[in-house]
Amino acid sequence: MRDSQFTFSDLVAGYVTAHDRERSLIDLRTSDGRELRVTLTETTSAEFLRNLGDPYLDASAHVNDLVEPGRYLYAYGISYPGGDRVFVAKRLLFLGRGVGDYHFEQPGWWSQQLRELARFYRRAQFGGKTPVDYADYRTVLRLGGDKADHHVQETDTISRLVYGMASAYMLTGDEDFLGVAERGTEYLRDHVRFVDRDEDVVYWYHGIDIRGGSESKLFTSEFGDDYDAIPMYEQIYALVGPTQTYRVTGDPRISDDIEGTLRLFRKFFHDPERGGYFSHIDPILLNPDHESLGVNRSRKNWNSVGDHAPAYLFNLFLATGDKRHADMLEETFDLIVEHFPEEGSPFVQERFHADWSPDRTWRWQQDAAVVGHNLKIAWNLMRMNAIRPKASYAELAEKLGRTMPDVGSDQWRGGWYDVVERTLREGSDSHRFVWHDRKAWWQQEQAILAYLVLAGNTGDADFTRHAREAASFYNAFFLDHDEGGVYFNVLADGTPYLLGNERLKGSHSMSMYHASELCFLATVYGRLLLHSEPLTLWFRPRPDGFSDRVLRVAPDALPPGRVRLDWVEVDDRPYEDFDPVAMTVNLPDATGDVVVRAHLSPVED
Template structure:
């Protein structure tokens, strides 16, 4: 186990356990798999969630999800958790969105016709997913940005004070996390635009305005982060996305590396997907497409291990693979998830936003394109935000 998670049950591992299950359910519609997903989400809500009523159990009640719980007491505030006690972070808040929420909402909406009991059960799960998506995206928009830095805050106390004391991270930023926020807030914005149109068509004007406001706030932060990372998080000379940097660089430098100018494979994925989808959300501006192509070029040139039909976890700034120790074993976070996700979504975004001839300014236009595409070809079109 990662040393950061010792003697604890980290939420992000439970979240990503749903990634494959949700995609599998999206394909098979297996009710047994859906029940596993439902029960796992219920566990998140029962043990990690911090809603206002959690104050009755002695928690902060300030929203979001705690990052770890003690396996003995099943509480997030146990002393045995050490620096993870009563803490919230990017992974415990934001990872819900790409790991399972987007795919699960796409599975459940529209709800199935026929059996009323089944429909009610799925409607309850869909409502819960909508609630999690709105809560987590709102927290990211409201709590994570830092006006004193180009980067977001990534770790917090229970009452949302930034925590710059955690072990290796201190006051440092992971560039890939900033780009992951940019990518997923854009997906959320597409979703909120769709909801706004649905409410407007149903005559629910106030709800439509609320969804439009959510969409605009999410997209504004997504664009701002992507633009800033283009200046301070990407290699302006060689291409590629840097790893860990100081949030407050010294000596007037734009970028100060925490340990070295290395580049990790999963962070390239976040950048490629963020810039591709933002190209689709932005009209008359090619900067995001340019950054997407530069990031893709570095990935294709240096991260693919053609001798072993795989990919390298980490490279130097010049693209030379780092193979010492765990980096050469392809274990841990170098499992298939990020590579599968990149291959799947980069293809969809490229077909929907690049090959289709430009930006899609509204989600309704994207949905219309998806619905008018023959079923056998729909995998190449972006439905809502994929």
């Protein structure tokens, strides 16, 4: 067959518009309105979407009953060329039992996924040891969770694991997960924290070199983009896990470490004249303008300015209610609104010189856009708008939400791309890929959360649709049902990409943070704001936890008046000393830790 050399396998995601049972044909409409006719054969298989930990559920015998107009599904098959293009489906994936039914919108979906993620990383790093020993921790994990011979325990990846475990405890109440989080926080404090009493600051080592059974601390970064410098984002992510643990326990030592690191940021990274934070400082003079920094000299970027917010600052404010932390958040988002948008471009600018002029020559990024950063800015602007509402926050968030699908998503197959050129080439109507058309797990997280948060705040049907489509692709193709965890990257058609660093489940770029943040916040927004379902969270405050003895249980920066605290239990007994509107609990006097269950419900209109 001459044309066979031009056939290719492909994936299409779309809404069923018609189904001809007799001719075994399905008509689909993609997210952007394109039409495709799909042919079914006797060998076409079908299955239902399943979560981590769930068994395979075959649907092959029920295809004719399940294919209904309005249903969103995936068809994987072979495309044959010619004037009348033929797409023959070899596999169908149904996302739920009926039209408008999505399994990932079931109340326990995301919390179950987080539990399975926590079990995978706990088993991979520590086996069955109780308590866990972080001397066993390794940054690099192979596909199945086996440890590599990589000899550096990186601070940020430990911290990201701690974040995931603390979040898993909050959603499940599993004490083992909190134990892993607390042991990890102690390990960070004991091994990679430096308290500079002369400068009254705290900073965090890049990691620990554990070759030969000895321990050698690494002060500066060993990552290529930041080599031999102290990058702001590493200091930021050193706080991500301890801060989430602090929300649960109120440990005053963690609070002291956070405040000492905030003083580091203000004293050495902050630009007092033009605002914002520099991306790097040199390790000797702690100076952002030192010539040894090379291309990172006197630079600012999304990570150094904006990543404070999602990584630790929102969670810190949720735990403390401190005006200082809200002020820092406001300064951050005012700067983003002022400097990041570019007139005439759908993308924000991400890298800057000290004077906020755009830097479009920096190493790999040049004038490229990271799709996930645009989406991340959108959902975090909406969180900020819930704390201190400003029209500029909501306007930029909604603008990004409306423009990103056309320039950053795959509206034929589903899913979101990685890095694209910010500027259209002459004669082109799409932004070209900088490297590839693969799709990374963390970019999918940003898309799902962007549209969940936008939909939860606005009620907009398009935002809800984009949230569902993004969550569909992630749950369909990123969950590793064989080995556990989630894949780093998939090809455009959803096939796992398992080469090089992208084969790994643990690396400098991947630990447990993004996947667990997604599970936690998708639970919060999906249940409380979108589906009007209650949510229970667990906390275990220490007897010396929280200096004002107030536990703040708001799960996120939610729109005021949308959620209330219905009931509280302390050590499995009803407890009445709480404020349902402020979502605060006045903690009892106790000589030991207490377990607090906080039951939250959406406020009915």
